[in-house]
Amino acid sequence: GEDVEQSLFLSVREGDSSVINCTYTDSSSTYLYWYKQEPGAGLQLLTYIFSNMDMKQDQRLTVLLNKKDKHLSLRIADTQTGDSAIYFCAADSWGKLQFGAGTQVVVTP
């Protein structure tokens, strides 16, 4: 089946950049997504990238896509305490989304 894998934990100091990595297996994925989940809440869409792009920037967020290696990353510039959350990578696969297990990001002062 299709898999999406992410590292489980990232600790970062306030003001530094965070980089969250994700790999996926379905080469037919057209769109790839990043979602954020705060404790006890639903998922909030942060950004997405079309598979024919290699980079997308949206304010403090930069998404990089290496389609050949099926590798996706999310960079958060100037990380703030409000960025502490779980971040999910998702790849579309035949109309459904395949989610990674999520990366817990902890921002320390």
Next chain:
Amino acid sequence: DGGITQSPKYLFRKEGQNVTLSCEQNLNHDAMYWYRQDPGQGLRLIYYSQIVNDFQKGDIAEGYSVSREKKESFPLTVTSAQKNPTAFYLCASSETYLAKNIQYFGAGTRLSVL
């Protein structure tokens, strides 16, 4: 405000009981989804509906049932056949089921067993 409303926020199930989780959207989206989230795991798809009066099983449909009688509503019933129902349940919707499948999520329902 447009969005997805899930209720209740917390739900408790007794042994042998069926319980129903509500999901309503006012985004005029065709497609709706139910996911289950367990600690340390990604989201797993239970059921999805591409259009009103139609739904399909996802990866973990056993012990669950759904209906889609109205475009805006997609309730999930957790039946007594689901032996390990304790989890966080998320409902989502998307404009269509095709291509750019941007899914928007509700706030979730946390189900526990008494």
